Amino acid sequence: xxxxxxxxxxxxxxxxxxxxxxxxxxxxxxxxxxxxxxxxxxxxxxxxxxxxxxxxxxxxxxxxxxxxxxxxxxxxxxxxxxxxxxxxxxxxxxxxxxxxxxxxxxxxxxxxxxxxxxxxxxxxxxxxxxxxxxxxxxxxxxxxxxxxxxxxxxxxxxxxxxxxxxxxxxxxxxxxxxxxxxxxxxxxxxxxxxxxxxxxxxxxxxxxxxxxxxxxxxxxxxxxxxxxxxxxxxxxxxxxxxxxxxxxxxxxxxxxxxxxxxxxxxxxxxxxxxxxxxxxxxxxxxxxxxxxxxxxxxxxxxxxxxxxxxxxxxxxxxxxxxxxxxxxxxxxxxxxxxxxxxxxxxxxxxxxxxxxxxxxxxxxxxxxx
Ligand SMILES: [Zn+2]
Numbered sequence: 001x002x003x004x005x006x007x008x009x010x011x012x013x014x015x016x017x018x019x020x021x022x023x024x025x026x027x028x029x030x031x032x033x034x035x036x037x038x039x040x041x042x043x044x045x046x047x048x049x050x051x052x053x054x055x056x057x058x059x060x061x062x063x064x065x066x067x068x069x070x071x072x073x074x075x076x077x078x079x080x081x082x083x084x085x086x087x088x089x090x091x092x093x094x095x096x097x098x099x100x101x102x103x104x105x106x107x108x109x110x111x112x113x114x115x116x117x118x119x120x121x122x123x124x125x126x127x128x129x130x131x132x133x134x135x136x137x138x139x140x141x142x143x144x145x146x147x148x149x150x151x152x153x154x155x156x157x158x159x160x161x162x163x164x165x166x167x168x169x170x171x172x173x174x175x176x177x178x179x180x181x182x183x184x185x186x187x188x189x190x191x192x193x194x195x196x197x198x199x200x201x202x203x204x205x206x207x208x209x210x211x212x213x214x215x216x217x218x219x220x221x222x223x224x225x226x227x228x229x230x231x232x233x234x235x236x237x238x239x240x241x242x243x244x245x246x247x248x249x250x251x252x253x254x255x256x257x258x259x260x261x262x263x264x265x266x267x268x269x270x271x272x273x274x275x276x277x278x279x280x281x282x283x284x285x286x287x288x289x290x291x292x293x294x295x296x297x298x299x300x301x302x303x304x305x306x307x308x309x310x311x312x313x314x315x316x317x318x319x320x321x322x323x324x325x326x327x328x329x330x331x332x333x334x335x336x337x338x339x340x341x342x343x344x345x346x347x348x349x350x351x352x353x354x355x356x357x358x359x360x361x362x363x364x365x366x367x368x369x
Pocket of ligand 1: 076141149
C-alpha cells in the first residue's frame, strides 16, 4: 500500500482498481475531474461509478490518495495507459470558456492545485527513478483517449509543469510531510495512516508511533493477512475484474471460489469478452460506457448523436452497471467515514447519521478497544 508522503489522507476506492499485470510505473497521466464543487470527488469515490485515480488534488491544494500505487487505477479508459501510470485527477475552479475546451483558460485549476501537481510529479519521478521529467513520462489523458481532458488550462501548461517539477527534482527539495501526531488516535486510525504511508517505514515508523508501535503493527499485519476489513460486498463487476486478473483461477477452482456468484460473474465476463458486450463494429461497449460515465460524450441528444449506432447498447451497459452495485453504505463504511472526519462531531454527527448513529458509534467503540 504505497502513497506519496504528500497526501493528507486517503479516500475510499471501493475496489475500483485492477492489477497492473506486471507493468512497471513509467509515467504520470494528468486529468481534471470536471467539477468545480466536490461532485467530481463524490463520483470518483462512489461505489458504482467505474472511475478512480491514484491521486485526487483539490482546489485547496490538498492531495488525497485513492488507489495505492501498486494497483492500476481506472482513470484513462485504457489498460495500456493506466497499467503503467500514476494518475492524478484535479478539481477545476471553472469550466469551458469561449466555447472551446482547448482555450488556455478552459477547465482552470487553482494555483495551489497546480503546485500540488508539480510537487507530486517530482515526488513520483524521484521515487521511481525516472531521472528526467520529459514528454514521455508526464502526459495528458488526451494522449491516450479521445477526450479534451485535462482541458486547455492544464494542457497549455504541461511543459511548464514538467520544467518546474524537474527543477524541484534536481534541487532535491521535494517537500516531504512530517509524520502526523499520534496522541488521541485509535489503533485503527493509526493503522490507516501507516497503510497510507504517513508514518514512513522501519525506524522512522517506530519513532513516529512510539509506544503504539506494536499494537498498530499488529493491526497492519492483521489487515494484510485477511484482506480489506470492513469493505463493501463486492459487485459483480468487481468480481469480474478480479476474475479476469486471475484472482479466482479457472474451471472448477473458479466455480468453487465464486460460489453462488459464479453464473453472474461468468455472464459479465462473457459480455465483456464478446458474448454481448462488443458491438459488431468491434467497438468495446464497456469502454464506451466508461467514457460516457466520465462525461466524454455529453448528455441527451448530444450523447445520442455522438454515440450513433452504439447509443442503445452503451445506455444498456450503463443501466446494467447501476443495478449491480450496492447503494447503501455498510455500518463499517460509515464508521470509516466518521473516523476520517466526514461526519463532524457531537450533535452534528448524530443528526447526519440519523437512524444509523448508535450502530456506527458502537462500531467505533468496538474498534477503539
Ligand atoms: Zn481524464
